[in-house]
Amino acid sequence: MVSLNRIAMGKSSRKLVRDLGPDIDVAEVSGKWGRMFNFRSYQQFIFPEYDICTGPFTDDAGDPLRFDLILANQVWEHLDRPYAATQNVLTMLRPGGYFWVAVPFFVPFHAAPYDCSRWSARGLTNLLIECGFPEDDIRADQWGNRNAALRNMEDKWPPKYIKDQDTLENDPRMPICAWAMARKPL
Numbered sequence: 505m506v507s508l509n510r511i512a513m514g515k516s517s518r519k520l521v522r523d524l525g526p527d528i529d530v531a532e533v534s535g536k537w538g539r540m541f542n543f544r545s546y547q548q549f550i551f552p553e554y555d556i557c558t559g560p561f562t563d564d565a566g567d568p569l570r571f572d573l574i575l576a577n578q579v580w581e582h583l584d585r586p587y588a589a590t591q592n593v594l595t596m597l598r599p600g601g602y603f604w605v606a607v608p609f610f611v612p613f614h615a616a617p618y619d620c621s622r623w624s625a626r627g628l629t630n631l632l633i634e635c636g637f638p639e640d641d642i643r644a645d646q647w648g649n650r651n652a653a654l655r656n657m658e659d660k661w662p663p664k665y666i667k668d669q670d671t672l673e674n675d676p677r678m679p680i681c682a683w684a685m686a687r688k689p690l
Contacts, residue, residue, distance in 0.1 A: 506664070506665050507662040507663065507664065507665065508652055508655055508662070508663045508664065508665040508666075509608065509611060509652060509656070509662050509663065509680050509681055510681065511665055511672060512647035512649055512672060512674065512681075513606055513681045516645060516683065517604060517606060517683050517685075518540075518644070518646075520604060520685045521541060521573070521604060522541070522573075524572070524573060526541070526542045526543055526544065527544050528543055528544055528571075528572035529543070529544055529545045529570075529571050529572050529573075529665050530543045530545065530546045530547070530552050530558070530571060530572065530573045530574070530575065530619055531546075531547050531548075531549060531561070531569065531571045531573075531574045531575070531596065532546070532547070532548050532575040532576070532577075533549055533554075533556050533574065533575070533576045533579050533580070533589075533593075534548075534549065534550050534551045534554075534556075534576075534579045534582075535548070535575065535576065535577045535579060536548065537575060537577035538575045541598050543573075543607045546639050547560050547569075549568075552577030555591070556576075556589040556592055556593065557581070557583055557584055557585035557586075557588050557589045558588075559592055560592045560593075560595045560596045561596060565666075566637045568595050568596050568669065569596055570596060570597070570598045570601075571596055571597060571598065571601060572597075572598055572600075572601045572602070572617060573601060573602045573603075573604065573688065574593050574596060574597060574601070574602075574603050574604070575604050575605075576593075576603070576604070576605045576606070577605075577606045578606060578607065578608065579605075579664070580605055580607050580621065580623070581607050581608055581619060581620060581621050581622060581623075582615075582616060582617070582618050582619060582620060583618075583621070584618060584620060584687060585593060585636055586620070586621055586631065587631070587634065590603075590631060590632065590635035591635045591636060592606070594635060594636045594637065594688060597688040598688070599688060599689065599690045600687065600689075600690045601687070601688045602685055602686065602687050603630065603632070603637070603685070603687075603688075604683070604684070604685045605632075605681070605683065605684055605686075606681065606683035607621075607622070607623050607628065607681065607682055607683070608622065608680065608681050609622050609623065609624055609646065609648065609678060609679040609680060609681055609682050610622075610653055610656060610678070610680050611656050611661075611662070611681075612649060612656060612657075612661055614661075616664075623682055624679050624682050625644040625645050625646040625679070625682045625683075625684065626644070627682070628644050628683070628684040629642050629644045629684060630686060632644075633665060637686035637687070637688065638687075638689055639667065641686060641687035641688075641689070642684055642685070642686045642687075643684065643685050643686075644682065644683065644684035644685075645682070645683060645684075646676070646679040646680075646682040646683070647674050647680060647681055647682075648674065648675060648678045648679040648681065649671060649672075649673055649675040649678055649680075650675060650678050651671055652670065652678075653672060653678055653680065653681045655670070656680065
């Protein structure tokens with residue numbers, strides 16, 4: 505079963521990523537969402553061995569690794585230093601490269617190992633701008649509704665999508681999750 509909280513985000517985000525084409529080099533920060541795609545190359549960098557807050561990921565000579573796309577699915581809310589991490593991502597992107605980030609907004613506290621931040625689509629856009637991404641090259645969205653918010657209060661979390669019970673209608677006043685795709689200048 506799939507999480508109710510991620511259906512709209514997943515559908516929209518898969519399209520954003522697929523539109524980039526398969527002939528790209530991709531890194532994922534502490535996740536495995538990118539495994540579903542057929543990229544030219546795909547590397548995972550898992551915390552605590554790799555901490556995006558402390559600096560860009562580097563090769564053996566100490567030079568930053570370079571990618572066409574960096575993915576971060578449900579990670580940024582756990583970072584102690586999300587601004588530094590986002591600047592490190594920008595450093596690791598090739599000119600014209602993309603950063604896709606997805607975060608929860610209205611979900612229960614979930615320390616893994618920490619739970620630090622929440623962003624709406626506008627908040628993600630502001631974070632990305634402040635970290636050096638041009639505003640015109642950021643696409644951000646959010647999804648949620650009151651039913652999903654109530655389901656997030658259930659004892660078993662995250663709530664599993666129940667087709668006959670859960671509406672996927674979006675209420676912009678009740679975001680559950682947000683996501684953005686930003687492009688580094690050429």
